[in-house]
Structure formats: C-alpha cells, structure tokens
Amino acid sequence: MARFVSIHSFRGGTGKSNLTANLAAAIALEGRRVGIVDTDIQSPGIHVLFGLDEDNMGSALNDYLWGRCTIEEAAHDVSAVLGEGPGAIFLVPSSIRAGEIARVLHEGYDAGTLTRGLESLSERLDLDVLLVDTHPGLNEETLLSIVLSDVLVILLRPDRQDYQGTAVTVDVARQLEVPDLVLVVNKVPSSLDHEALRARVESTYDAPVAGVFGLTEDMADLASAGIFCLIEPDHPYSREVRAVARRIQG
Secondary structure (H helix, E strand, O other): OOEEEEEEOOOOOOOHHHHHHHHHHHHHOOOOEEEEEEOOOOOOOHHHHOOOOHHHOOOOHHHHHOOOOOOHHHOEEOHHHHOOOOOEEEEEOOOOOHHHHHHHHHHOOOHHHHHHHHHHHHHHOOOOEEEEEOOOOOOHHHHHHHHHOOEEEEEEOOOHHHHHHHHHHHHHHHHOOOOOEEEEEEEEOOOOOHHHHHHHHHHHHOOOEEEEEEOOHHHHHHOOOOOHHHHOOOOHHHHHHHHHHHHHOO
C-alpha cells in the first residue's frame, strides 16, 4: 500500500502545486513509483507543470467521479519529465473545463467514491507514494484527505493570515489524529533568518518544520513551465525539496 501524503494550505497562492510536483519528481528519482491526484477541482492547475494540454488532456478526475471511467484510466503517465531518471510518476488531473468546474460547485461529489479511487489507484499502479494536491481551506474534500493521510504537509507563508489559518488546520488535523503532521514555510523573504523562522514556527504550532523555502525569482521566472528541481537540481530550492521528500517518506 502506498504512503498517502496530502499537501495542503489554508489559503491559495502558497505554491502548493509547485511543491507537490517537485516532491513527486524528487521521490521518483529515487526509483519509486509516485502518484499525484489533483483534488483542487475548483481551481486545477498542476497538470500545467507536467506539460499536459488542457484541450487534449483526455480523462480527468472529474470523469472518474461522474462514473465515466475508472480512476486508472484518468491517470496519465508523465514519467517523461524525469528524462533518463529512474522511477515513475502518474498524474490524475482535474478538468480545467468551465462546465466541469461548475458541476462540482453546483452538485458536489460523493466523498466515498474519491476514497475508493485513491485506494484503487494505489493498488492498481503499485504506487510507493501517493501525493494528494488539495483545495485550499477546509471543506469536505480536505477533511477526507486529512483522514486518509499517513502524512499531512501544511504549507504556509510568513504572513499573519497564513499563520491564523494554519493554526485552525493544525487543530483540526490533531482532532482527526493524523499520524504525521509537518509544516513547510514557503516564499520567505531574504531579509528573514530561515533558522530563526523555523524555530519560531515549530514553537508556535508544536510541530516539526520539514522545509523552509526562500522567495526566489528563479522559480517565478520559470512561470510553471516545468519542474524546477529537474531543471535546476543544484539550486537551494531543489536541495530543500529533497530534504522534505526524505522527511515525508519517513
């Protein structure tokens, strides 16, 4: 059975999808089989990082949730991004089509169907790690992901609104008895001391900080045109990604 890891943030714009994609690549390069499910159905986007064309993407998570295909049929083998590297990555994207997004917002979907899909995907594709890119905030989908998780990664920025929202999320995760909860601080200005910030965040939430990422123009310049740690493997961001990848694999 795969190790289930949910990547979550209370607010949008934290860099959650970029982190998820980079973690997937770092873990796959260790020779592991990695799955990604984009459950941010209201505002999907991680498929862009893997070069999937929205208009010709084929089956998506939405198709599985509405009974139009199996979860495995919605999984795209995107291992080509690894080049000659070992391992494999399978991505289940969410549809970018307006009608599909509107249907989810209007009708919702059966949480049990998603649960069964994640378990089936793990088994059928023989995954070592399954990363779930969640929708920001707290809703039924988020709570479901948290309950299923072996590891919950909460991403936040050094921002007062993020701090408050993270406190709520940490409290909910503890009530749901998540086995392993870690924090990641992203987009940290160069004026802040990373180690001092790490210590402060760990003290505030009484939870370990798996990584602290600086605010970097190099990442912004890439503009989601690829997986940063594959393009710049020696960059400080990439080294920190590998550190977080090691932590969440136990």
